[in-house]
Amino acid sequence: MAPEDAPRIDWTREEIAALFDLPFDELMWRAQDMHRRHHARGEIQLCTLLSIKTGGCVEDCGYCSQSKHADSGLKATKLMDVRAVLQAAAQAKDSGSKRFCMGAAWRNPKDRDMPAIVEMVEGVRQMGMETCMTLGMLSKSQAQQLATAGLDYYNHNIDTSPENYGNVITTRTYQDRLDTLEEVRQAGINVCSGGIVGMGETRGDRVGFIHTLATLPEHPGSVPVNALVPVKGTVLGDMLADTPLAKIDDIEFVRTIAVARITMPMSMVRLSAGRESMSEAVQALCFMAGANSIFTGDKLLATGNRGDSADAALLAKLGLRPMESEEPMRVPPEASQTVDIRHVLAAEIFMPFP
Numbered sequence: 430m431a432p433e434d435a436p437r438i439d440w441t442r443e444e445i446a447a448l449f450d451l452p453f454d455e456l457m458w459r460a461q462d463m464h465r466r467h468h469a470r471g472e473i474q475l476c477t478l479l480s481i482k483t484g485g486c487v488e489d490c491g492y493c494s495q496s497k498h499a500d501s502g503l504k505a506t507k508l509m510d511v512r513a514v515l516q517a518a519a520q521a522k523d524s525g526s527k528r529f530c531m532g533a534a535w536r537n538p539k540d541r542d543m544p545a546i547v548e549m550v551e552g553v554r555q556m557g558m559e560t561c562m563t564l565g566m567l568s569k570s571q572a573q574q575l576a577t578a579g580l581d582y583y584n585h586n587i588d589t590s591p592e593n594y595g596n597v598i599t600t601r602t603y604q605d606r607l608d609t610l611e612e613v614r615q616a617g618i619n620v621c622s623g624g625i626v627g628m629g630e631t632r633g634d635r636v637g638f639i640h641t642l643a644t645l646p647e648h649p650g651s652v653p654v655n656a657l658v659p660v661k662g663t664v665l666g667d668m669l670a671d672t673p674l675a676k677i678d679d680i681e682f683v684r685t686i687a688v689a690r691i692t693m694p695m696s697m698v699r700l701s702a703g704r705e706s707m708s709e710a711v712q713a714l715c716f717m718a719g720a721n722s723i724f725t726g727d728k729l730l731a732t733g734n735r736g737d738s739a740d741a742a743l744l745a746k747l748g749l750r751p752m753e754s755e756e757p758m759r760v761p762p763e764a765s766q767t768v769d770i771r772h773v774l775a776a777e778i779f780m781p782f783p
């Protein structure tokens with residue numbers, strides 16, 4: 430790796446703001462160039478999400494339909510049965526998913542939940558899929574139990590900048606989130622952390638959001654960037670319904686993806702929630718900007734998603750391929766300068782989903 434490509438964790442806010450300020454074509458060029466240096470070009474990882482415990486959450490995240498504080502009408506459920514989770518995972522594998530993410534609407538897991546959670550991780554790993562869990566805050570011992578079970582990634586988002594955080598969530602602090610990320614890292618589990626744009630935050634908040642992630646002791650292996658899905662009955666969903674102008678500008682969303690790619694070159698950048706209402710052209714720009722993972726299927730956790738056939742058609746239209754390997758292929762910079770015949774061949778024989 431060329432020295433200028435080594436991941437940096439000393440980014441300043443000024444440098445990140447300057448990236449956001451670049452002319453759009455220059456920003457896109459730099460992001461795509463960085464992407465090709467570190468990732469197999471044209472490959473998108475397909476992930477499936479399953480809500481293993483829905484609704485009734487005591488936290489007050491202003492975007493979330495699963496919070497007890499929201500008036501979204503969502504019915505709370507108990508933790509799913511291990512067998513049902515493994516059945517859903519088997520179906521996801523059959524439809525081509527390489528990564529299975531399990532999410533629970535908890536502030537944190539209770540110790541009595543851990544044996545079932547561990548069985549879920551072990552079962553999904555045995556199917557050969559990458560595993561990710563998002564269960565809220567973790568204690569050291571819970572992080573260690575998940576690591577021992579073989580969990581690949583733990584998702585816990587910082588969601589926004591430190592300054593904006595208190596406008597979105599009051600029941601746990603930014604530091605609580607960073608502490609959980611540190612427990613996860615120390616347990617040896619890959620960190621998955623990102624956030625939401627389109628919550629009425631400023632450009633400065635988006636700079637601060639990326640700055641927090643890009644200056645962690647190690648970059649998160651995975652960075653989900655969600656576009657707010659406005660849900661009626663949530664603080665932010667209602668705010669957006671009342672002030673439609675607060676909706677994030679499409680180009681600004683793409684810029685956020687590009688800056689994430691440039692500042693965290695090795696990370697998977699996941700184009701996560703919000704694709705259902707995103708045009709295909711904007712999604713295509715996000716892939717050009719370096720997003721290389723999506724959630725497939727017609728449901729995320731509690732909200733809708735585009736569905737497999739629409740996504741298969743989009744990837745085919747764009748000539749993108751579902752990622753085969755579990756981990757992104759690290760392409761040495763020298764190789765990225767020349768045409769790699771494997772990609773050409775793969776593109777020629779590409780069939781959308783298996």
Ligand code: SAM
Pocket residue numbers: 486492493494532533534535536563564565566584585586588623624625655656657658659660702703730
């Ligand atoms: N309860 C756990 C927690 O918050 O850590 C795990 C699940 S939670 C649903 C995971 C993430 O999904 C949140 O941190 C947030 O970034 C994202 N999210 C939740 N609701 C969303 C919405 N309406 N629109 C966009 N992203 C959302």
Ligand code: DTB
Pocket residue numbers: 478494530532563584586623624653654655658701702729730731732733
């Ligand atoms: C993340 O950052 N996005 C995914 C995953 N992590 C768990 C979840 C998005 C949830 C969107 C709203 C919902 O369906 O409840």
Ligand code: SF4
Pocket residue numbers: 486487488489490493494495496497533534535536565
């Ligand atoms: Fe609870 Fe997670 Fe929703 Fe926040 S985002 S209310 S912690 S389920």
